[in-house]
Amino acid sequence: MPRTRIHDKTAAPWWRTAVVYQVYLRSFADGNGDGVGDLAGLRARLPYLKELGVDAVWINPWYPSPMKDGGYDVADYKDIDPVFGTLAEAEEMIAESHALGVRVVLDIVPNHTSDRHRWFREALAAQPGSPERDRYVFRDGKGPDGSLPPNDWRSRFGGRAWTRVTEPDGSPGQWYLHLFAPEQPDLNWVNRDVRAEFESILRFWFDRGVDGFRIDVAHGLAKDPALPDLGLPDDALFEFEHERRKEDHPHWDQDAVHEIYQTWRKIADSYAGDRVFVAEARVSEDRLPLYLRQDELHTAFNFTFLGSAWEPNAMREAIDRSVSTLGAVGAPSTWVLSNHDVPRHVTRYGRRVTSARERDADAGPSDLGLGTRRARAAALLMLALPGSAYLYQGEELGLWEVEDLPDEVLRDPAFTRSGGTVRGRDGCRVPLPWSGSDAPFGFGPKGGEKPWLPQPVEWEHFSAQFQSGTPGSMLELYRAALRLRQGQPGFDGETLRWLDTPEGVLAFERSPLLRCAVNFSGEPYPLPRNWGVLLTSDRLAGGLLPPDTTAWLWGGGASRP
Template structure:
């Protein structure tokens, strides 16, 4: 397998320090069986497309056996593949074929909770209060005279209480169990050594099958404060407090003890001749807190959500870049940049609304705004060049290389995100960014499913996407797909790009932001304003997000220059 694209010759840097990793939401990538759900055979068929795109690795969302109450993040068996995606043999074949294409494979692991159909939880439900099986989770008696109130005031991320009451074998109300997400996702008790040993064993199982790395779902949530105290009215204050500066810890987010767990995981990864890698999904209060997860003896990289949520404004984006580089650099870790994923509204749509100083993340943040998709696409093109010119690695969410936008008008009866139900139908959730990809043709399903498919795609595709298929965009130099292909090809060839240093050549709040990389012999210029801007002296225009106007860079555009 390849090492880093930018090396010093005899001592190549680890591949993960500057890798561009493509996120595959399997359910929506490519359907080979014709049942309307993406699968591993569909992914295998499209591996040459991903290799040609120019990415270094794939990250696959959960592929494990699951009732799919939350898109596979409710795992019933961590050592097998869900039948809707294929078999374990299909997974092995996909890993081997990806490696043949020069692509590494990163899979998802969900350690905070299991499915309520997992054998452990089923055993716990059948057991008496206080039994060892129940200690693998968080079971508690309720409050109130009849125990009919939740044990504490914790709230589910998806809405409503974070507790569900069980029913005893005789039909009487029983204990309550904790679920920070859906009720079908009971939280594991990470103070129990059995849980810790089991997950190290799961890691070894997949590493032994050739998986190159693991993305850790909600890595900041595993440990809970002993006694499970109320959060109280200070939840927002606790979320933004800094325990490193003497502030209080949140009772269930970003507790200091999680780092001992990840040091154990790192030892497992480092035991392989080709060390495996980790990327953390950790929603924490500050870049400094995030840096704790990527210290040299813990995880390797972490998603940069401050950057993802920053509005298309120069001061906010530059601040997110600077604070991330400084915080992660202090522990020797590279930044990792991301614009979209399966949990947030696609950035074409986020950039298509008025950009204020507020962070923008979900469909709820843009639902009532005027959406200008042409403007959002223009900004997304510039954002791609900005992101891919920054130091470190980057993630590309499937379909962003095609310019896909958030589907905001899915029929309510088809919505499947648990947020929709638990918010009492006030928050449409994340289905709009999970609509199946268009590949070819002029009408749905756009080659996502075979011509003789016996079912429609699990979510409907907009008819307007016929202009955004790879078939329609291939060879068109003005298309989003060819912009990404060109950017990734140049990024791989340019020794200045990837891991390394960045030097700003502009003032922090200037409408035109500019920085150099390398000797310096590479410069990225981004015009956040509305008027064309003069370019600095340069030898060659390597790539521009839009055509230049008399040698000037138009507004909401970016350019790469050889100096």
Template sequence: MPRTRIQQNTTVPWWRTAVIYQVYIRSFADGNGDGIGDIAGLRARLPYLRELGVDAVWITPWYPSPMADGGYDVTDYRAIDPVFGTLAEGEEMIAEAHALGVRVVLDIVPNHTSNRHPWFAEALSAAPGSPERERYHFRDGRGPDGSRPPNDWRSRFGGSAWTRVTEPDGTPGQWYLHLFSPEQPDLNWASREVRSEFESILRFWYDRGVDGFRIDVASGLVKDPALPDIGIPEDAVFEEGPWKDGHPHWNQEGLHEIYQSWRKIAESYAGDRVFCAEANSRDDQMARYLGPGELHTAFNFAFLRSPWEFKSIREIVDRSVGSLAEVGAPATWVLSNHDVTRHVTRYGRRDTTHDLYRSDNGHADRDLGTRRARAAALLMLALPGSSYLYQGEELGLWEVEDLPDEALQDPLWGRSGHRVRGRDGCRVPMPWSGSESPFGFARRGSEPPWLPQPAEWEKFSAQFQSGTPGSMLELYRSALRLRSEQPGFDSGKLSWLDAPEGVLWFERSPVLRCAVNFSEEPFPLPRTWGVLLSSDRITGGQLPTDTTVWLWGGGASRV
């Protein structure tokens, strides 16, 4: 059973080997019956997270927001949106989580605010060149009448990354930058005022017991002040590579000074406070964020984007572990999150690469995807470093791809001209219990969930799977229990063992091994080693295709 209070380890910081569970708060649990997840629902489900065995919970933005982009358009970073609850409820939730041995990580959104943030309202009322406009990126347009955007940058949600404002006197005026939706104007991190504000925001939440932050758009805060054209065609925005050298708004050198100052703030608090960067970067670029005195961890998006293919995953594991070891940082593995197609669906397709921006995703074999998802979970949890779980993956939930058009709320849908359906399919509210919607997400008689749930989720609810041998939920519970108890999982070492082509076969310690079979032929397991856990049935000592096994041996006793 997991610990029931936060305990400090003076030798190994908790975040180096943690399993962190992502809560997309709108879709986790509804405590007041309005159809939207909230803090009351999360508090009621904290014992579930403790029983699952996670070390921490990461909560997506709960700040006041017009919800143009699911809460990533913030109007007040020191408060909680009334739809989710109150600041007092948030503080009580943090204390309750800590009492159960679960740490709390919040989202911080430093690249942009909402266009309804007081700062942006002040900027719109102020004159060009004013201090109020210096907090954002306001520029004159091109052409004799300024009617063309300042450069060719494209929004990640489609269309131009610039929107023209109407000046206080009613005339067409300057343009402002938004790498995402027009409702999310980018902040200017060359401004000392912006930097001081976010340093204060970090302290505000650390003072309330938060254990760390996931940094949204961590690689995009600093822009080349020249704002040069990039030269990307309009229809290639979704394929634009933010990892290439010299990109004017990704991975700029000035980021490191910012994160060095943030690290000093984290280290001024007791208890191993942590940062995790959402940085779409190459391995060598990512390692730079994690050098001494900067951030602690960064998501491994190469692992998430990889197809279910032996050579690709082997290469990514080698690169990730090797490059991060050079700067003393742990790898941070992830299979799904609120921005990508759930991996049960991805792994069930002929092309298993990350496919959020495709307009035609093709048929997914759910049984095949589930088999591979079970194998991928045990692979990820066997690798050295920390792991992030996305709510519902422990239930085997898939991408809901048949949501009615009128239900879609992701700005990707509108900004792409209804070409890209967006991320709503991975954000459908959780099924907890019962035989029909809302499946325990809210009490019966409440408002319908904000996105409709599939009827098939009756047999994928937490209640249905709990205690059921072989269920996805019990696989995750067993894996997390063994990971916390079995010697070897806390080691940062990984040694490859000889195996046929198509089999990942590695050792974490002299008593702990893992094998993953990507090949079409069964892999014979060593008879002197015992099975700790397998993602699927093993018969005759042969590891089937698309299956992972954890083995123990070497003369040691099993815990």
């Protein structure tokens, strides 16, 4: 079978093969005891991340925010929210991280601001048609009195994507667009002020040593100026519940976004050190390469792989499509199993339906034992693939989705805007357990406030302290895998070749001396006798690879490096 080469380049930039650890800051570590994670907590845990073996951290929004959407409603892009710390602390954290050899990637949220942003307050105080309102998407309503929204678009959090304002004179006024929560008004990216401001924001953080940005809703900045209807029924709560137009969507994946990113790429390239952009672009596979052309963004999250079921054909198809599609424009694939927006994969993989698609989110109870075994196997599969990999905080501890959080603690806007019919994303954002036998399990100092979301009592046995040094623990599996990925010959290339295997088993070769085998079947699979075992996600049984287990193999008769 032919070998697939993603990119043939010596001395590749760091981001092509990096393992990046996602820090959801408010749930990572609490340094001051107020129940919310912060910069002090992150700085104290940087040695943990170094020992884990990651190359970079990606930090979810840390900017001043009313926190109506976990910080994705930004009020000031050039400062730090006081609940997390100060700008000086952020600069110190960047320097300390770099001193450990760990790079720093920030979230940037360009589709919308907070309704508390200075610009939006100015827009509300100004008149229709004013320069202040032109920074956002304001429109007159339909009907003789303008009481109907401009079109039928839906918010990602449920309900109409339009809110009507009260004009300065007290009369009912225009409507503004918010593809997310009402507190997140969409920016108008045709406006020159908007473009100039975000170019300034990029330079502000690049000047402070930041190594790159993950771009939130990268596919959503440009809107069809005609604002045409989508043809949704009047009682539709979400757009995704109905058949969507796959082409010429009026507010997703408009061609006008590419000019924006071409300008951003020039800014990144003007700085030393291989600065990087990572797109959150939920677009079709044939459209994604357009974002990753040589003069645009560097990488994009792999939602095809993230959403794949634990099934060999689905996984192989997702891998093949990603490698071939992105390789056509010279971009590396990115691999990810969980993030702050989807149920944790330990829980997903323990269900009858194992994908991460929105409509499958409530697909019955989960067998966490089965999910954990599959999660271990999936981790080794992901980390053996060519390209970069993203780890979501806590997956290295084997944490699961907390699905029994009381209604009164839920913060996700999807919960309130859906009338409680959608639980939202809080279950994957529960604060991490670090040590000890009682909550908050070292998340914050003794005597401090309770964590902002309650932790399961069972997490006593899943803390970093409990697992550290324990043979066979999830944490030690990740540490061992990342050590091998960094030092073992074969992982440094960007090639993959599938091997012939029986049904239910996937195996591929990264180099003549390195292979990965994954058993999805219900029967043990005999490993090649002349290949040594580097690492397995579960114990072997007399040379047999058990079901839901992955093995890294070396040699083919050669001496182990």
